[in-house]
Amino acid sequence: MSSRIIAVAPFDLVIFGGAGDLAFRKILPALYQRHRDGQIPPVSRVIGVSRRAMGDERYRAAAREALGRYVGEADRDAAVVETFLKRLHFLSIDAEADAGWDDLARLLKPDRERIRAFYLAVSPELYGIIAAKLGAMGLVRSDTRVIMEKPIGHDLRSAMAVNDAVGRVFDESQIYRIDHYLGKETVQNLMALRFGNALFEPLWNDAHVDHVQITVAESIGVEGRGGYYERAGALRDMVQNHLLQLLCLVAMEPPTYMDADCVRDEKLKVLRALKPIDASNAAGAIVRGQYRAGAKAVFPAYTQEVNNADSKTETFIALKAEISNWRWAGVPFYIRTGKRMPVRVSEIVINFRAIPHSIFAVGAGAIEANQLVLRLQPDEGVMLWLMIKDPGPGGMRLRYVPLDMSFAEAFGARSPDAYERLILDVIRGNQTLFMRRDEVEAAWQWIDPIAEAWQQSGEAPKPYPAGTWGPSAAVALIERDGRTWHEDGG
Numbered sequence: 001m002s003s004r005i006i007a008v009a010p011f012d013l014v015i016f017g018g019a020g021d022l023a024f025r026k027i028l029p030a031l032y033q034r035h036r037d038g039q040i041p042p043v044s045r046v047i048g049v050s051r052r053a054m055g056d057e058r059y060r061a062a063a064r065e066a067l068g069r070y071v072g073e074a075d076r077d078a079a080v081v082e083t084f085l086k087r088l089h090f091l092s093i094d095a096e097a098d099a100g101w102d103d104l105a106r107l108l109k110p111d112r113e114r115i116r117a118f119y120l121a122v123s124p125e126l127y128g129i130i131a132a133k134l135g136a137m138g139l140v141r142s143d144t145r146v147i148m149e150k151p152i153g154h155d156l157r158s159a160m161a162v163n164d165a166v167g168r169v170f171d172e173s174q175i176y177r178i179d180h181y182l183g184k185e186t187v188q189n190l191m192a193l194r195f196g197n198a199l200f201e202p203l204w205n206d207a208h209v210d211h212v213q214i215t216v217a218e219s220i221g222v223e224g225r226g227g228y229y230e231r232a233g234a235l236r237d238m239v240q241n242h243l244l245q246l247l248c249l250v251a252m253e254p255p256t257y258m259d260a261d262c263v264r265d266e267k268l269k270v271l272r273a274l275k276p277i278d279a280s281n282a283a284g285a286i287v288r289g290q291y292r293a294g295a296k297a298v299f300p301a302y303t304q305e306v307n308n309a310d311s312k313t314e315t316f317i318a319l320k321a322e323i324s325n326w327r328w329a330g331v332p333f334y335i336r337t338g339k340r341m342p343v344r345v346s347e348i349v350i351n352f353r354a355i356p357h358s359i360f361a362v363g364a365g366a367i368e369a370n371q372l373v374l375r376l377q378p379d380e381g382v383m384l385w386l387m388i389k390d391p392g393p394g395g396m397r398l399r400y401v402p403l404d405m406s407f408a409e410a411f412g413a414r415s416p417d418a419y420e421r422l423i424l425d426v427i428r429g430n431q432t433l434f435m436r437r438d439e440v441e442a443a444w445q446w447i448d449p450i451a452e453a454w455q456q457s458g459e460a461p462k463p464y465p466a467g468t469w470g471p472s473a474a475v476a477l478i479e480r481d482g483r484t485w486h487e488d489g490g
């Protein structure tokens with residue numbers, strides 16, 4: 001069946017942080033793409049809000065420039081860009097003061113027919129303040145939605161405080177906590193593959209899977225976000241959310257239905273089954289790294305980028321997670337993520353067990369264990385690595401080959417950015433790909449003891465040259481168990 005574009009109901013989307021990096025880089029380009037496909041009804045409006053003083057026209061000019069930069073040339077059509085820009089409005093509001101709120105109320109009030117969504121793309125300290133103000137102004141109706149960007153808190157306590165504050169105004173059914181990894185095409189495909197085929201599920205357990213690897217490697221550094229990153233580090237920036245969410249989708253039990261609570265209930269069980277890592281075992285289970293200047297100093301060191309020679313913030317993590325339940329006990333999940341790696345690659349690799357006995361002569365060649373590789377980016381696709389007979393005459397020689405399903409090639413379709421799907425899911429009222437409060441808090445519950453263990457030890461992260469795969473200890477972490485990192489990813 002080819003893809004169908006179904007228009008969503010008319011909406012007003014108010015973006016707090018509307019003139020910020022995320023809005024220009026991701027949110028507006030995503031909305032433009034959906035507009036271009038005719039999925040957004042003509043009356044829908046996008047209202048950028050920020051402390052800055054600028055009118056609609058200046059905002060539209062800034063958005064035009066951003067679309068020029070962040071939307072691929074093939075997708076940019078000058079006339080369509082102009083019709084999209086007409087949807088944009090701008091209001092100057094200081095979240096912590098009173099000015100500007102009446103203007104927002106005036107702009108929103110007249111129309112009760114539209115779905116109303118508030119996107120909080122600002123610092124999380126402001127989430128509660130903005131929610132309270134929206135409540136006090138009477139702008140929150142029972143069908144109003146709020147979208148929260150990560151990070152939600154810095155640890156369990158602060159996450160609970162943010163959730164409490166927003167929860168005083170919005171019901172959980174109105175709250176959409178974004179983890180944009182859940183909107184990625186291959187992540188969706190993981191679910192299609194697992195639950196749309198009878199083939200994999202019987203093998204999806206400790207009897208047939210040797211181990212799982214999840215790699216999210218980035219070639220970029222901290223890109224001017226040093227202030228935030230210094231407080232977060234790779235643990236809070238990537239592991240607490242994106243990597244744990246991927247792990248949950250691989251490891252969860254089949255949900256009864258593909259609906260929000262069924263899926264989130266299953267993910268939550270995985271988070272709660274994660275074996276704790278704390279001061280007693282962190283040294284053997286986790287490697288932290290920080291990039292130094294690269295070879296020939298092409299890239300500066302992290303400490304130079306953030307202008308803090310003493311920084312102990314990690315820009316790389318490799319860890320071995322274990323899930324204490326019947327399906328996964330004894331199957332390690334090796335996770336790694338880092339900035340300034342040699343390439344940008346995100347992938348999940350399911351490594352199946354080796355065959356129990358070979359019937360082939362030694363000369364037939366080595367028999368590799370099967371691997372299912374789900375590549376999230378770049379070149380999204382799924383590959384199943386199998387042994388086959390080397391074609392042609394010459395006796396039985398074996399060859400390890402991928403059954404390749406690269407989506408771009410197979411379907412020739414542009415793969416939508418995660419934000420396109422997620423923002424429209426908010427309008428559609430579908431929370432399946434958003435994190436529920438208890439999930440976020442369970443993730444922090446697992447992360448906090450790790451962060452505490454590091455703080456207690458006072459140890460600095462291990463250095464690695466920018467443009468490499470992290471400290472050698474990360475290789476040792478997996479090789480100690482007689483395994484190696486998947487080579488496409490390292």
Ligand code: BG6
Nearest residue numbers: 150180216218237238242346377
């Ligand atoms: C964000 C992190 O959530 O994800 C960034 O804060 C990171 O540090 C980004 O660069 C990676 O997202 P993607 O989609 O480019 O892999």
